Amino acid sequence: MAFPCVDQLEQRTQKFLQSFDGGPEPSYSNPISGYSLYQHNEPFLLDHGGILPKFEIAYETWGELNEDKSNAILLHTGLSASSHAKSHPQNTTPGWWEKFIGPGLAIDTNRFHVICTNVIGGCYGSTGPSSIDPKDGKPYATRFPIVTIFDMVRAQFEMLDAMGIKKLHASVGASMGGMQSLAAALLFKDRISKVISISAAARSHPYSIALRFTQRQVLMADPNWNKGFYYDKVPPHSGMKLAREIATISYRSGPEWEQRFGRKRSQPTTTPSLCADFLIETYLDHQGERFCLQYDPNSLLYVSKAMDMFDLSASVSAETALRRARNTLRLQEGKGSSAPENAAVPPEEEQQIACSTVNAADVAKNVVLDDPKAQLEDLQAGLSVLKDIPTLILGIQSDILFPVWQQKEVADCLRQTGNKTVTYYELDSMYGHDAFLLEIINVGSAVKGHLELK
Amino acid sequence: MAFPCVDQLEQRTQKFLQSFDGGPEPSYSNPISGYSLYQHNEPFLLDHGGILPKFEIAYETWGELNEDKSNAILLHTGLSASSHAKSHPQNTTPGWWEKFIGPGLAIDTNRFHVICTNVIGGCYGSTGPSSIDPKDGKPYATRFPIVTIFDMVRAQFEMLDAMGIKKLHASVGASMGGMQSLAAALLFKDRISKVISISAAARSHPYSIALRFTQRQVLMADPNWNKGFYYDKVPPHSGMKLAREIATISYRSGPEWEQRFGRKRSQPTTTPSLCADFLIETYLDHQGERFCLQYDPNSLLYVSKAMDMFDLSASVSAETALRRARNTLRLQEGKGSSAPENAAVPPEEEQQIACSTVNAADVAKNVVLDDPKAQLEDLQAGLSVLKDIPTLILGIQSDILFPVWQQKEVADCLRQTGNKTVTYYELDSMYGHDAFLLEIINVGSAVKGHLELK
Numbered sequence: 056m057a058f059p060c061v062d063q064l065e066q067r068t069q070k071f072l073q074s075f076d077g078g079p080e081p082s083y084s085n086p087i088s089g090y091s092l093y094q095h096n097e098p099f100l101l102d103h104g105g106i107l108p109k110f111e112i113a114y115e116t117w118g119e120l121n122e123d124k125s126n127a128i129l130l131h132t133g134l135s136a137s138s139h140a141k142s143h144p145q146n147t148t149p150g151w152w153e154k155f156i157g158p159g160l161a162i163d164t165n166r167f168h169v170i171c172t173n174v175i176g177g178c179y180g181s182t183g184p185s186s187i188d189p190k191d192g193k194p195y196a197t198r199f200p201i202v203t204i205f206d207m208v209r210a211q212f213e214m215l216d217a218m219g220i221k222k223l224h225a226s227v228g229a230s231m232g233g234m235q236s237l238a239a240a241l242l243f244k245d246r247i248s249k250v251i252s253i254s255a256a257a258r259s260h261p262y263s264i265a266l267r268f269t270q271r272q273v274l275m276a277d278p279n280w281n282k283g284f285y286y287d288k289v290p291p292h293s294g295m296k297l298a299r300e301i302a303t304i305s306y307r308s309g310p311e312w313e314q315r316f317g318r319k320r321s322q323p324t325t326t327p328s329l330c331a332d333f334l335i336e337t338y339l340d341h342q343g344e345r346f347c348l349q350y351d352p353n354s355l356l357y358v359s360k361a362m363d364m365f366d367l368s369a370s371v372s373a374e375t376a377l378r379r380a381r382n383t384l385r386l387q388e389g390k391g392s393s394a395p396e397n398a399a400v401p402p403e404e405e406q407q408i409a410c411s412t413v414n415a416a417d418v419a420k421n422v423v424l425d426d427p428k429a430q431l432e433d434l435q436a437g438l439s440v441l442k443d444i445p446t447l448i449l450g451i452q453s454d455i456l457f458p459v460w461q462q463k464e465v466a467d468c469l470r471q472t473g474n475k476t477v478t479y480y481e482l483d484s485m486y487g488h489d490a491f492l493l494e495i496i497n498v499g500s501a502v503k504g505h506l507e508l509k
Numbered sequence: 510m511a512f513p514c515v516d517q518l519e520q521r522t523q524k525f526l527q528s529f530d531g532g533p534e535p536s537y538s539n540p541i542s543g544y545s546l547y548q549h550n551e552p553f554l555l556d557h558g559g560i561l562p563k564f565e566i567a568y569e570t571w572g573e574l575n576e577d578k579s580n581a582i583l584l585h586t587g588l589s590a591s592s593h594a595k596s597h598p599q600n601t602t603p604g605w606w607e608k609f610i611g612p613g614l615a616i617d618t619n620r621f622h623v624i625c626t627n628v629i630g631g632c633y634g635s636t637g638p639s640s641i642d643p644k645d646g647k648p649y650a651t652r653f654p655i656v657t658i659f660d661m662v663r664a665q666f667e668m669l670d671a672m673g674i675k676k677l678h679a680s681v682g683a684s685m686g687g688m689q690s691l692a693a694a695l696l697f698k699d700r701i702s703k704v705i706s707i708s709a710a711a712r713s714h715p716y717s718i719a720l721r722f723t724q725r726q727v728l729m730a731d732p733n734w735n736k737g738f739y740y741d742k743v744p745p746h747s748g749m750k751l752a753r754e755i756a757t758i759s760y761r762s763g764p765e766w767e768q769r770f771g772r773k774r775s776q777p778t779t780t781p782s783l784c785a786d787f788l789i790e791t792y793l794d795h796q797g798e799r800f801c802l803q804y805d806p807n808s809l810l811y812v813s814k815a816m817d818m819f820d821l822s823a824s825v826s827a828e829t830a831l832r833r834a835r836n837t838l839r840l841q842e843g844k845g846s847s848a849p850e851n852a853a854v855p856p857e858e859e860q861q862i863a864c865s866t867v868n869a870a871d872v873a874k875n876v877v878l879d880d881p882k883a884q885l886e887d888l889q890a891g892l893s894v895l896k897d898i899p900t901l902i903l904g905i906q907s908d909i910l911f912p913v914w915q916q917k918e919v920a921d922c923l924r925q926t927g928n929k930t931v932t933y934y935e936l937d938s939m940y941g942h943d944a945f946l947l948e949i950i951n952v953g954s955a956v957k958g959h960l961e962l963k
Contacts, residue, residue: 056651058736061729103780197510201781261766261789265758268790271783272754273727275515276747282512293730300726301755304719312715317884318820326557327655327818329725329810335715336722356783364781366772430771455909 060330064293071289087137089145090115093214104382105200113138113173113180118164127220130171131228131235137179140171154495161499174207176357184353197283204365208239222246229253229491234365240441250446253491256461258366266305267359270298296343303342305456310485369436435468445476447505451490514784518747525743541591543599547668558836559654567592567627567634572618581674584625585682585689591633594625608949615953628661630812632805639805651737658819662693676700683707683945688819694895704900707945710915712820720759721813724752750797757796759910764939823890889922899930901959905944
């Protein structure tokens, strides 16, 4: 039996080995162009105690910023997207929300100044594991500290500060971007007028964690991953391809697949084979091929982990606040390092920082762990910060990664907090999680309506 | 950052390498004992043209066969199960349906003689890729021919012939076993009184094919897989572990996970890590560990592929019949080999075999490819063979691998064919696809009722 799918992986490895005599770098090192760079030259403390001595954010903008800087919309990306949401003179390639942004479109560039960034931890121009650690001039690799969705958002707001943008018209995002969108409102409620969160959640549930876990495991099992230190070697292209195949199942397995692929085989007259054979398999193979050199494997690990850890519950925010308070002290005392902080804090120091509120929440966390009702109240308490912000929550009924009950949960919690301006839509799209990229009219109208309604 | 999950894989590889100085064989070579063996010493033609010069089936039985041999129940297994459905004196380990089989239980051994086999292509005693090819005394590996669900069933009935069992009281199975159960009725309708098919389908749908495809890809990407020739080397244990982690998501991701794991971390006070961290991740890791040396990797490839190809539509059966007729001729002429048959059949030979019915169905297949209504009619036509057999179809509402619409489809088709004795149940179990192993009362009662109702 022939195994062209296995040969193909080996051939790519060989090609890499040959290219090391002055050959090209893996393409994720800079696949896009035409973005601007925000440079932050101060140490930046992360939620889990890591410190970036400095960082950069790649961003792109569309539409004019008005004089009082009140028409800005911060657009957050999904896991693997760059800041290139739409084409522009510096990069004419269509962006990932090409048909949603523009004059008269869902996000109307005649009215709004749209800013889209690549996240901290990513690989499309912002500081991430493939960036150079100033300490030794080598890529961070897995020396990069653990980042959270909140860290990504906090970095974005440092950039907004530098731009002089005090208040956003809206925080908008889908998938991981929808998490960021909510997180931004939690951190900076007075700086955001409206929130849009599409196909996202207030906390990751075990099935989605499981799906991302297998992607990370598959990637880390590729011997070329080399514990993250592959930047001058053969990258783990085969692990990345496999991870993307798994991811694609979770992004796109709506009823669309029944119609589009059904049980069709790519070469119906041949004997069945163990490599890609059915059309759906060829499709997955193609998605894996496209992605395997496009995105930095270490970024996939860090950014997908950030999604897993996402939880807007009050007790989690309180814990994080306590941890940050401790680590801020350490940073001020010059004890910080870019490695995650595991060391125990001396009791007297802890005493000094911890306030009774935080302690109470901390205790509550342990109590609620096994009680769904208490967990929901914890989440409501966490989301109560958003009670005065008009918020659009949008879900797709065929989404298996962020199932619609998760968006309903956010909407219900927000309403429970007394928010009278929650809009909640469910779409019956057949595209699953990816619907936010494809349903230009259904998703677009909801976005436009929410952004423009006085 | 530490990566114990990666170190663990490497340590196991090292352990294998050390053991090759007279160390033990990988455990899947014979992990169970106490089964009987049916030996078939004639060449056996497979659906896709491969030929097994001979084969063996491992089987176990419970309850007495009555005098007229009319009380036998053939129990079909899921993908990775052995013939050990229940403990018995020769093997006292609990079986995979331990609490479903026994005096007074769902399958009452006071009434019935239960026979459970390991499938052709498997690795628990029946002939499969790890078996010795008599041609050269070496394991078949991926020289093993492609097998179908129908091939597995046909082999089982060769065994029943040898046992002198002309008619089964029932054909019973869940998951892949539920496919076999239907296939048995299609092939041997006059030899089966009742059919039970649990959490199965009449044809695999693209999402389930996609899930099994990624498992195969992950396994085949493990360098130790070595295109299937690993029997005297380090087995692809890390690919198998990853494949099982993916499979577990599809078997067990019901609402149970929300309750059992939620967002709990295994060590809540440590800094988040990129190896298993949340409890759900530890669980998946454990499932992968348990399985990675228990089952033959090549068997996973062949048996999961058989599930993908499963389709009871009339046009598919007609195509298969045509192919078998051609290959039977070739076998009789001594042209057969154990390799899959790709060679074109000479036109005159084809002329000789093909009957107009088969041609018509063949043509129909091309017509219906893109028309869901025609596809459904094609399936109804295929299932019409079962129109006089009392059939129990049972589905689990939280099953994502064999979603309940697939069982509904089978029940609806059967009713459309005029079958007045179709029983269709949906269970609201929280265990997903694995419910058939866990819901002793809900699944058990349905099975008992169907088997014992006059």
